[in-house]
Amino acid sequence: MHEEEAREARIDGALTDRIDLAIRAGIRDGRQAKTRARRRTARRWSIGAAAVLLIASCLVSIRVSPAFAAMLREVPGFAAFIDRVQQSNYDRSLSLAADNDYAQPVGLSDEHDGMKLTVEGILADDGRLVVYFDVRGEGAEDALRIGWPTVTDLQGKTLEAGIQSGTPGEYEKDGRKTGIYQGMVDVQMGTGVALPDEAVFKVRLGKESSVNAPRNDGGSLPPVALDTDPEFTVRFKIDHSRFEGLKQQIAMNQSITVAGQTVTFEKAEISPLRIALYMSYPEGNEMQIFNAGDIQLVDDQGNAWKWTGGTGERNRPIQYFESSYFKQPRELYVEGSWFTALDAKSRKVVIDTKEKRILKAPDDKIMLANVVNGPSYTTLTIGIMGTRTDDNRGYALFGWDGFTDGAGKLHRFSENKADTVGSWRSTNDGVTLQEAYYYLANEDYPQPLTFDVYEYPAYIVEPYRVRIR
Structure with missing residues (x-):
């Protein structure tokens, strides 16, 4: 482990030195640009080489030393994405994946009607896609309506997946302070459904002229974009080479009894961005089990890996958790203490x-x-x-x-x-x-x-x- 870290430090250090030399050479040559037109062309190439080297290094890896990470933050367009991924407390799987070369910068935008949508970057494995985006108007004071984002294939078909995002109200709350409305869409692919090589991110945006009218009960509905608001789209590629062949499958086939109801844990799939736990509730149960309550994963070091969502059929749910893939614990357990359930006559x-x-x-x-x-x-x-x-x-x-x-x-x-x-x-x-x-x-x-x-x-x-x- 120490040798690997040392090797990465040497690579980062050498790359940083090369970038510093290229930038210094460009600055030095720029100061002498007035003297010789022929040499001016060569020096422009030196400055360009520094920029290309920076961009190429970003596309190859987001796992960097602190010194090199600081340099990346000076590159326009990448700083926000790097910070958002590495500092995310939404799901440890994302920051761990970014630390291990899984962040894929995108940096593509769609701009019209005085508004701009940018897909900053993505994280992806064989069953999950997380899209980071931001929205902004022409000025920091602009208040925007933001619709529910969707992710489709190139034919416009919505991906066969559970798609989760923050509410438009959450985007609006932060956006009014900064002028930048940041969001994230979490796509959990269905069983056996593969991510496409390219996808399209879509969302409707509109400008607000006044604060939302209150509901009759005193609350305030989120500022959701109207169906007549313009649609913004960004097409982006998904690099499958980052995650092919990495999923680990573990057979379990163990059952427990809770209040006379049987719950079976069939198998677990461990991937870089999630752990999928396949469960089943037999038809012979007298009660319909809805949710697995406080379910979580715990490793041999006592680290808890929290539940992040679920999909699947009513009696064959699939529970998703933060992934311990990059930690590789020797032992891993599923734990909990309660479920939600009702008998037939109460449903x-x-x-x-x-x-x-x-x-x-x-x-x-x-x-x-x-x-x-x-x-x-x-x-x-x-x-x-x-x-x-x-x-x-x-x-x-x-x-x-x-x-x-x-x-x-x-x-x-x-x-x-x-x-x-x-x-x-x-x-x-x-x-x-x-x-x-x-x-x-x-x-x-x-x-x-x-x-x-x-x-x-x-x-x-x-x-x-x-x-x-």
Whole structure:
């Protein structure tokens, strides 16, 4: 390990010396440029060589010594990306990957209508793509609307993946202070779905003329871009040679029992940017298990690798965690103490939207906070209280399938607003309140309306520890 670090230090040092010499030569030659036209051409080449050498070194590697990293920060366009990756506390996998040559600078932009989108760079492995971008207007005082970003292939098809990003409201909050709206999109590819060689990042942007109008319940909806706002696109390449053949697969096939329900851990896949844990809940379980609660990975040194998300089918979930790939611990365990689950008879919520009250729910953790009839759709705001203090998950509650009216007819959520949007805030006494928003087309529905529960904060508790390797 020490020899490898010493070798890298020698390489970085030698490269730094070469760059310093080239830059000094360019400066020296520039001072003498007035004397000889013939030599002026050669000296321009020297300055160009310094710039090319800097750019080439950036494209090859982001793992650098502190001295060389400081020099990279002087190169326009790369500093923000390097800092954002190496200082990220969102997911240790990203900073560890960047420290080990996995950052891929992009630096491409799309600029029009007085706004500019730049994809700064990406991190990628065989199952995950993380895109860093920023948005800015013509001036630091410009307030912008930012839509939900998407990532597609070159044919315009959205990648078969779970795509997660910060809310537009988060971008807007920081952007009003700095004039630069920074964002990150995390793409978790589906099982067996490969990343393309090239992808397209898309987002709609618009200019705000005033502060968002408050909701009737006193909150403030995020400043989401309108469908009529212009779309910005950046096409970028993904270098597969950085991660080909690096994924490690470990068979587990171990089961535990929690409150009489069986949970099976089938296998783990360890890649540079994530660890994927494949689980299953047998059909014979009396309860529907929703989430794995406080699940995490712990290595033999006591380091915890946190849960970062999940995909998969209802009874065959795939949980994702920060990756220990570059640490290579001798032992690795999956640990936790609780799951969320409900039995069949409790998995429905019945609401009378005309009377504005809940008629049936699994328990008293949810309430109908508001029903707002708008010009195009009706917004239901469902409040969620009483979650565990260590439960940091956002609950979609009803999912996206729709609802059944009092006559038994199935309806989809409004096409204009098909997504569930949630928010979190704390009350004065420190209690966490979540809100989930659902959008119904304006129709005269026979009452009451019945919603199937997709996930819910009802807990079953049993500590467990299962060895991965």
